[in-house]
Amino acid sequence: xxxxxxxxxxxxxxxxxxxxxxxxxxxxxxxxxxxxxxxxxxxxxxxxxxxxxxxxxxxxxxxxxxxxxxxxxxxxxxxxxxxxxxxxxxxxxxxxxxxxxxxxxxxxxxxxxxxxxxxxxxxxxxxxx
Numbered sequence: 001x002x003x004x005x006x007x008x009x010x011x012x013x014x015x016x017x018x019x020x021x022x023x024x025x026x027x028x029x030x031x032x033x034x035x036x037x038x039x040x041x042x043x044x045x046x047x048x049x050x051x052x053x054x055x056x057x058x059x060x061x062x063x064x065x066x067x068x069x070x071x072x073x074x075x076x077x078x079x080x081x082x083x084x085x086x087x088x089x090x091x092x093x094x095x096x097x098x099x100x101x102x103x104x105x106x107x108x109x110x111x112x113x114x115x116x117x118x119x120x121x122x123x124x125x126x127x128x129x
Contacts, residue, residue, distance in 0.1 A: 016050055032066070049082050056087075064100075 011029035014020065018034035029044040032051040040053060044061045047053060051066035062074040064083040072085065075092045079085065081099035088104045096102070 011044075011046070014051075016048075047083075 011031040012026060013031045014034045014036070016033040019037070020035070021037045023039045024030070024036055024041065026042045028042070029046070030040075030042050031046050031048065032053065033048040035052045036055065038055045040055065040057045040059070042057075042059045044063075045053075045057060045059050046063040047066040047068065049065045052069075053067070054069045056071045057068065057074065059072075059074045061076040061078075062072055063078040063080065064072075064085060065080045066082070067084045068087060070087045071090070072087065073090045077089055077091045077094045079094070079096045079100040079102065081097045083097075083100040083102075085101065086103045089102070089106045090109055091106070092109055094106060094108070
């Protein structure tokens, strides 16, 4: 009944009538039109115009059209015209359209931002002679 096919590239969609409380972990893409209250750890997150996150976001890419109340840590952050962010943003690259609202600090990471969605390489042990 179920097959072991590769993961598809379709996003998980959280519709406007859905509110989720808790931690979300997803190695793929989420299109958020509803509300998440809690931490979000994903590969890619797009927050629609009516979408809302109340909590911290850790991702490779975050596109905000709606509202975020919390910290964003991502390699790439895009704040579109309708975006409203209340919290700090840690990024490698950021794009902000005219009209976006930000209440918080923005910090470009000196080192690439590591998110919870990335597999962390094991530490190499130092050998002494």
